[in-house]
Amino acid sequence: MSESSSGVNTSSDSLPKSHTSQGSELRDTHTPLSVEQSPDSGFVTTPLPSNRFRFISWHRLEESDVRGDQLSCPRVREAGPSEEELYLRGEQYALYASGSRRGRRRRGEEDQVQKWEERLQENWENCVELNLSYQDLGDPYQLENFIRILRRLIRVERLQLVDNALKDLSSVRLPRCKYLNLHRNHLTSIRQLPKMPQIQHLCLSENGIGALGELSLLGATPLQSLTLRRNPCEFLEDYRPRVFSCLPKLCVLDGIPKLPEDSVPSPMSAASRLCTIL
Template structure:
C-alpha cells in the first residue's frame, strides 16, 4: 500500500499481492482506511454508521500474513456474523433445536448451516423460521416429528428435507404454488400441515386436494 505523509492511503487497492484476499475499493464508496501510528491497525476514516464496530473491523482490509494475534480465520473476514457452533457430538444428541433468524447472507454461512443440519440425526423438534432457505432436499432428518420452516423461500414440497417421521409440518409464508410432490407425506404419520399465505391456497379445490 502507498501512504501519504498525512497517513491517508493513496492507492486504489490496499495490497498488491494475494489478489483473491484483497478488497478492491475502486468500485465502491467505502472510505479509505487510515493507518493509526499509535495502534498500528487499520481504522475507518469516517463513521460507518455502526454504533459498535464488529471485532473484525480492525483487520478487514488486511491479508493473511498480517492477521497474527487475531482470532479471525478463513472466510470469516467477509462474514463477521459467523460464530463458533456446537460440537458435532452435541449436535447428534439434540432433541429440540431452534435455528431461526440466522441471516444466511453469504454462501459460506449457508454451506456451514447445511453441515449442521446434516448432523441432526436425533432431533425431534426443529425450527428454521425466516432463514431465506430455498432447498433442503439433500438433508435427512430421520427422527424429526415437528418441523417449522415458516417465512422461507420454498416453492415446492420436493425442496423439503426427508422427514419420514413428521407429524406436524408448518410452511406458512413460503412460495409454494402447487401441491405437486405432496404425495411423499402419504407414507408419514402426519397429523397437521399448515400452508397459510402460500400461492397454492388460491388453487381450485385446494382443501380437498
C-alpha cells in the same frame, strides 16, 4: 437466568464451576453495572450480566463445558468466512501477503484443531428439541455452515427454522423429526424439503409453494397436520379437497380439521358448476 444473543444460558448451573476469567466475572463481580435510561418507558434499566458476552459464541468461552444440545435457541450463524476462505476468494490477499508462509501454516493447523474441538462441543447429534430461527444467513459461507449443522441433527424431534430465507433443504435428512416449522422461508416446491420419514406436524406457511401434486411425496409419512397458509397454492380451485386427496391420512389443514366438504369432489358435482351457454 439470562440468555445472550449467541444463545448462552448464563445461569449458575449452566456455566462451568471452574474459576475462569469469564465465569468469575459473572458470579463474583462486585462492580456495579452501568445504568441506562430507556427512552421509551422512562424506567432505569440495568444490562444483564451476559451483556458482555453478546458477541461471543458459547464454545468460544474459555473452559466452558456448555454443549449445543443444552441450548434451546443457539445462534449458529458465523460472523463471516475464515481468513483462509477470504484468501481463496481473493478478498484478503494483503493480509496474507504480509505474513510468512510458515506462520500461516502454523496458524492454520491451530485453527483446524480449535474448529474440531468446537464441533465436538456443539454436539448436535444429541439434540432432541432445537430452535434455529432468525439466523440471518446473509453470506453463502453462513448458509453452508447452517446446512452442515442441520445434517448433524440425527436425533432431533422438534425443529424450528422460522424466517431463515431457506431455498433448498433436499440434501438434509431428519430421520426422527416429528415437528418441523419452516414458516416464512423461500421454498417453492415440496421437493425442496428435507427427508422426514417420521414427520407428523409440518408448517410451511408464508413460502412460495404453488403446486399441490407434489404433496403426494409426503404420502408415505405419518403426517397428521399441515399448514400451507399464505402460499400461492392456497388460491387454487378446490384447494382443500385436493390437499386431502394427495394426503388421505391428513387430519388437519391450516389449523382446521378435515370437514365433510373437504372430500374429493365427484365428477358430477364438478360438472354441475359449469355454466352452459345455449
